[in-house]
Amino acid sequence: MHKGLIVQKFGGSSVANxxxxxxxxxRVVSYKKKGYDTVVVVSALGxxxxxxxxxxxxxxxxxxxxxxxxxLSTGEQISVALLAMAIHKLGCEAISFTxxxxxxxxDTSHTRARILRINTNKIKEELGKGKIxxxxxxxxxxxxxxxxxxxxxxxxxxxxALAKELAADECEIYTDVEGIYTTDPRIEPRARKIKEITYxxxxxxxxxxxxxxxxxxxxxxxxxxxxxxxxxxxxxxxxTMIIKEAKKMEDVLVNGITLNKTEAKITICTVPDRPGIAxxxxxxxxxxxxxxxxxxxxxxxxxxxxxxxxxxxxxxxKTIKLTRALAKAIGAGDVLLDDDIARVxxxxxxxxxxxxxxxxxxxxxxxxxxxxxxxxxxxxxISCIIQKKFAETAVKALHEKFGLGK
Amino acid sequence: MHKGLIVQKFGGSSVANxxxxxxxxxRVVSYKKKGYDTVVVVSALGxxxxxxxxxxxxxxxxxxxxxxxxxLSTGEQISVALLAMAIHKLGCEAISFTxxxxxxxxDTSHTRARILRINTNKIKEELGKGKIxxxxxxxxxxxxxxxxxxxxxxxxxxxxALAKELAADECEIYTDVEGIYTTDPRIEPRARKIKEITYxxxxxxxxxxxxxxxxxxxxxxxxxxxxxxxxxxxxxxxxTMIIKEAKKMEDVLVNGITLNKTEAKITICTVPDRPGIAxxxxxxxxxxxxxxxxxxxxxxxxxxxxxxxxxxxxxxxKTIKLTRALAKAIGAGDVLLDDDIARVxxxxxxxxxxxxxxxxxxxxxxxxxxxxxxxxxxxxxISCIIQKKFAETAVKALHEKFGLGK
Numbered sequence: 142m143h144k145g146l147i148v149q150k151f152g153g154s155s156v157a158n159x160x161x162x163x164x165x166x167x168r169v170v171s172y173k174k175k176g177y178d179t180v181v182v183v184s185a186l187g188x189x190x191x192x193x194x195x196x197x198x199x200x201x202x203x204x205x206x207x208x209x210x211x212x213l214s215t216g217e218q219i220s221v222a223l224l225a226m227a228i229h230k231l232g233c234e235a236i237s238f239t240x241x242x243x244x245x246x247x248d249t250s251h252t253r254a255r256i257l258r259i260n261t262n263k264i265k266e267e268l269g270k271g272k273i274x275x276x277x278x279x280x281x282x283x284x285x286x287x288x289x290x291x292x293x294x295x296x297x298x299x300x301x302a303l304a305k306e307l308a309a310d311e312c313e314i315y316t317d318v319e320g321i322y323t324t325d326p327r328i329e330p331r332a333r334k335i336k337e338i339t340y341x342x343x344x345x346x347x348x349x350x351x352x353x354x355x356x357x358x359x360x361x362x363x364x365x366x367x368x369x370x371x372x373x374x375x376x377x378x379x380x381t382m383i384i385k386e387a388k389k390m391e392d393v394l395v396n397g398i399t400l401n402k403t404e405a406k407i408t409i410c411t412v413p414d415r416p417g418i419a420x421x422x423x424x425x426x427x428x429x430x431x432x433x434x435x436x437x438x439x440x441x442x443x444x445x446x447x448x449x450x451x452x453x454x455x456x457x458x459k460t461i462k463l464t465r466a467l468a469k470a471i472g473a474g475d476v477l478l479d480d481d482i483a484r485v486x487x488x489x490x491x492x493x494x495x496x497x498x499x500x501x502x503x504x505x506x507x508x509x510x511x512x513x514x515x516x517x518x519x520x521x522x523i524s525c526i527i528q529k530k531f532a533e534t535a536v537k538a539l540h541e542k543f544g545l546g547k
Numbered sequence: 548m549h550k551g552l553i554v555q556k557f558g559g560s561s562v563a564n565x566x567x568x569x570x571x572x573x574r575v576v577s578y579k580k581k582g583y584d585t586v587v588v589v590s591a592l593g594x595x596x597x598x599x600x601x602x603x604x605x606x607x608x609x610x611x612x613x614x615x616x617x618x619l620s621t622g623e624q625i626s627v628a629l630l631a632m633a634i635h636k637l638g639c640e641a642i643s644f645t646x647x648x649x650x651x652x653x654d655t656s657h658t659r660a661r662i663l664r665i666n667t668n669k670i671k672e673e674l675g676k677g678k679i680x681x682x683x684x685x686x687x688x689x690x691x692x693x694x695x696x697x698x699x700x701x702x703x704x705x706x707x708a709l710a711k712e713l714a715a716d717e718c719e720i721y722t723d724v725e726g727i728y729t730t731d732p733r734i735e736p737r738a739r740k741i742k743e744i745t746y747x748x749x750x751x752x753x754x755x756x757x758x759x760x761x762x763x764x765x766x767x768x769x770x771x772x773x774x775x776x777x778x779x780x781x782x783x784x785x786x787t788m789i790i791k792e793a794k795k796m797e798d799v800l801v802n803g804i805t806l807n808k809t810e811a812k813i814t815i816c817t818v819p820d821r822p823g824i825a826x827x828x829x830x831x832x833x834x835x836x837x838x839x840x841x842x843x844x845x846x847x848x849x850x851x852x853x854x855x856x857x858x859x860x861x862x863x864x865k866t867i868k869l870t871r872a873l874a875k876a877i878g879a880g881d882v883l884l885d886d887d888i889a890r891v892x893x894x895x896x897x898x899x900x901x902x903x904x905x906x907x908x909x910x911x912x913x914x915x916x917x918x919x920x921x922x923x924x925x926x927x928x929i930s931c932i933i934q935k936k937f938a939e940t941a942v943k944a945l946h947e948k949f950g951l952g953k
Contacts, residue, residue: 159605193625199565200629201636208635211643212628215621219599222618223606229614230607237617241647242692286648 144176145310146268150183150278150300154317155374156220157187165315165374166227169273173233178268180307182278182300183224185216206251210280210290214240217277217296225275235273238263240280240288245299247281247289254281254289256298259306276303294355301358305365312362312369314354319373320380321346321353323545324398328536331546335381335396342396342488343383345522349399349486359383394498395489395543400536402529404434404451405480406515407460412473414444422448422467429463431456435484435517435526449515451526454480482514483532486524487539499523505542511535550582551716552674556589556684556706560723561780562626563593571721571780572633575679579639584674586713588684588706589630591622612657616686616696620646623683623702631681641679644669646686646694651705653687653695660687660695662704665712682709700761707764711771718768718775720760725779726786727752727759729951730804734942737952741802743788748802748894751928755805755892765789800904801895801949806942808935810840810857811886812921813866818879820850828854828873835869837862841890841923841932855921857932860886888920889938892930893945905929911948917941 149172151165165183173179193212197204204212221237228235244260267274278296281289291298297314304312319334321343326332338346340363347356353371362369362383372380412418419438426433436450452460457480464476492498499516502523506513511534515526527535540546555578557571571589579585599618603610610618627643634641650666673680684702687695697704703720710718725740727749732738744752746769753762759777768775768789778786818824825844832839842856858866863886870882898904908929912919917940921932933941946952 159602162606196565196625196629197632200568200632204632205635208628208631208643211631211645212625215624218621218624219602219618222614223602225614225617226603226606226610229611237614239617239694242694288645288648 146178146180146307147172148180148182148300148304148307148309148312149315150296150313151181151224151315151374152296152317153184153187153190155315156183156224159223161374162186162220162223162227163230166224166231168315168374169224169235170228170231170233173273179273180264180268180303180309181224181273181275182296182303183217183220183275184278184296185213186220186223189216189219207287210251210288213290214277214280214288217279221275221277228273228275233273234271235275236267237275237277239277240299241282241286243276245276245281245302247283247291249283249285249287249289251287251289253292254283256281256291256302259302261303261306264303264307292355292357294358297355297358298361301362301367301369304367305361309367312367314369314371315374316353316371317373317375318353319376319378320371321383321397323396324536324540325400328400328533329398329540331540333545333547337382337384338396339386339490340383341521342490345486345488345519346397346399349401349484349488349522349524354383393489394491394495395487395539395545396491397488398536398539398543398545399486399488400532401484401486402532403454404482404484405454405457405478406449406451406482406526407457407464408447408449408477408479409464409468410447410474410477411445412448412468413471414446418471419448421471422464423450425463425467426460429459431460431463435515435524437515437517451482451484451515481529482526483529483535484524484526485532485535485539486522487543488522490521492523493520501542502539505538506535509534509538511538552584552586552713553578554586554588554706554710554713554715554718555721556702556719557587557630557721557780558702558723559590559593559596561721562589562630565629567780568592568626568629568633569636572630572637574721574780575630575641576634576637576639579679585679586670586674586709586715587630587679587681588702588709589623589626589681590684590702591619592626592629595622595625613693616657616694619696620683620686620694623685627681627683634679634681639679640677641681642673643681643683645683646705647688647692649682651682651687651708653689653697655689655691655693655695657693657695659698660689662687662697662708665708667709667712670709670713698761698763700764703761703764704767707768707773707775710773711767715773718773720775720777721780722759722777723779723781724759725782725784726777727789727803729802730942730946731806734806734939735804735946737946739951739953741787743790744802745792745896746789747927748896749789751892751894751925752803752805755807755890755894755928755930760789799895800897800901801893801945801951802897803894804942804945804949804951805892805894806938807890807892808938809860810888810890810932811860811863811884812855812857812888812932813870814853814855814883814885815870815874816853816880816883817851818854818874819877820852824877825854827877828870829856831869831873832866835865837866837869841921841930843921843923857888857890857921887935888932889935889941890930890932891938891941891945892928893949894928896927898929899926907948908945911944912941915940915944917944
């Protein structure tokens with residue numbers, strides 16, 4: 142009885158030790174026995190990737206990216222072999238493949254390669270023999286046979302891309318939480334598991350700090366309409382479906398609250414208000430490889446302005462140095478750093494058609510005496526930069542205000 | 548200034564930690580700077596392979612051999628990436644390859660694959676660019692792109708095979724000892740490093756218990772006359788050259804003494820002396836995958852005989868069970884097991900042309916009141932099975948008798 146094809150992806154925490162690998166094997170086998178063709182994508186065991194990065198760091202602080210990929214790709218290769226053994230032990234046939242063997246062809250951008258195409262012949266052949274096919278996540282190979290990796294969280298991308306190419310009925314992402322929550326349950330115990338969320342909302346949530354799934358993989362899922370089910374490898378409860386249009390969309394203004402404490406704010410004071418100044422600043426930052434997130438500029442009546450922007454905290458020193466030189470060159474004033482900030486965001490496709498959501502958000506923060514330092518909005522999200530010490534209060538207040546607890 | 552091509556192989560102990568990897572890198576770079584084209588073969592870091600085997604054993608006691616190869620090959624892949632990074636750090640260009648990438652094509656006998664051919668184009672291309680080429684030892688790939696491994700000590704084979712295919716001027720095998728010794732220095736402190744030894748002698752020594760180099764790799768070196776230099780990665784002293792004909796061969800009767808305590812002796816008593824009986828016994832053992840080493844049979848006047856043979860101790864239980872059934876079937880008597888034995892052997896091409904070497908050996912043992920339980924001889928070696936408690940005494944006595952100390 143053939144039921145269709147499922148792609149299942151197990152993250153590092155789902156295969157962190159022998160017992161968990163055996164659990165994952167049991168789940169895979171249960172699907173196979175129900176009649177599904179099953180393709181499994183696996184991440185490296187627990188903290189393997191970080192341990193390998195540390196090992197490399199002991200040798201050099203500037204590892205060649207090609208060699209880094211050679212090194213890191215071993216993590217997933219270990220996982221697929223062990224999972225295959227665990228499935229064999231349960232009496233099922235399974236075969237493991239590296240990214241190279243299965244034909245996941247990427248460009249040559251080592252450590253952040255993009256998938257060019259996938260040759261699914263080998264997978265289809267083995268599925269045809271009744272085998273469970275296990276594919277190493279996170280990795281691919283260039284046309285020259287160099288091993289590449291797809292960047293942090295790349296196993297999600299492997300799973301979604303395979304689900305697309307194989308026209309899978311569903312792509313299950315197994316993780317250590319029960320699904321996507323209205324906000325981080327460690328901050329707000331009343332946080333609720335979201336049953337359905339749209340690709341766009343999930344993308345916003347991922348880019349705003351929710352770490353359940355890699356953003357790029359959601360983009361690909363959206364582009365090709367791959368149904369994703371994010372769920373826990375430790376329970377049989379269903380998790381969160383990520384889909385094109387949530388059924389009850391109209392009822393929900395805000396679907397989730399995210400919090401991000403990894404950013405710092407840089408302010409360049411009294412910038413002359415001439416055309417091209419902002420362009421120069423952000424072009425120079427981009428050339429230096431500094432990724433800028435929110436940008437706020439407000440021109441006053443004096444033909445000069447403060448420009449503020451946020452960056453990843455890790456790049457503060459580098460950014461300050463560059464920005465001070467820049468400020469001097471363009472005749473601006475002081476450069477200030479504030480790394481005591483947090484970004485709190487609300488996400489929901491419903492806000493597209495409902496005015497007043499922003500006002501409601503600002504009101505909830507004001508009521509809690511939380512000052513807003515920067516504001517940024519997109520079609521389906523609103524973010525505020527606030528002082529870090531208010532972060533948890535803000536999340537709880539917004540969770541309450543938008544009725545996410547029930 | 549181009550000086551020729553060297554293949555250098557670093558064993559697990561030579562890359563056991565970051566410091567040792569850095570040392571290996573320094574040595575490789577020093578050769579490159581002298582003007583040699585350099586191809587490096589690396590084993591897995593320290594005990595990595597054993598750790599991976601243990602991990603698999605926690606999941607299943609009968610791992611699929613294909614998946615075992617998938618798992619174990621990661622060890623060498625980690626090593627080559629780290630060594631490449633360490634060489635880069637020293638300012639030299641280097642590039643690492645897996646067995647599959649470099650085109651080491653093997654048959655499909657997983658865990659003990661045989662090399663069918665090596666495609667050296669990629670290596671030559673990178674050498675042509677002035678790069679040091681680093682190849683993962685121990686592994687290859689089938690024509691179907693399945694990863695294979697070459698069996699214990701397989702990195703030696705990778706090195707020798709590459710040296711042959713690239714017509715290298717020398718194949719250096721770096722290890723944690725200074726070379727091949729006349730006997731184990733932990734037993735006989737007067738043991739002396741051998742400057743030159745023939746392939747045949749080295750083969751005998753390897754198969755009789757000396758563990759410095761894998762026997763198969765010496766066979767290949769002999770077949771294609773690849774000059775091998777076994778030496779320490781911890782010193783600059785030259786080690787032992789393994790060559791076709793040692794220059795001073797005629798002077799040396801015996802070149803080394805080996806000791807092996809890993810065997811057990813099985814005796815089948817009162818076996819009827821009919822044609823085909825021995826054939827049946829050893830065919831059955833072979834079918835069961837039991838590797839038999841020495842065999843001694845002595846027919847008496849009663850048309851019946853005792854047959855003794857040695858096996859690996861680990862296979863004692865299995866062998867006893869099989870042999871008892873066999874003995875019953877052929878009308879033989881008791882089956883006895885003695886796992887308190889040792890094999891002491893003398894090796895030397897000189898004994899080919901000098902009669903009386905065996906007598907000299909037996910005499911030395913007798914003088915020390917050591918009883919000989921079994922004797923086996925080859926063209927260039929003589930082995931005696933004795934009681935294990937006399938093992939060290941026997942080695943010392945023979946080392947003295949054949950003047951190996953000086």
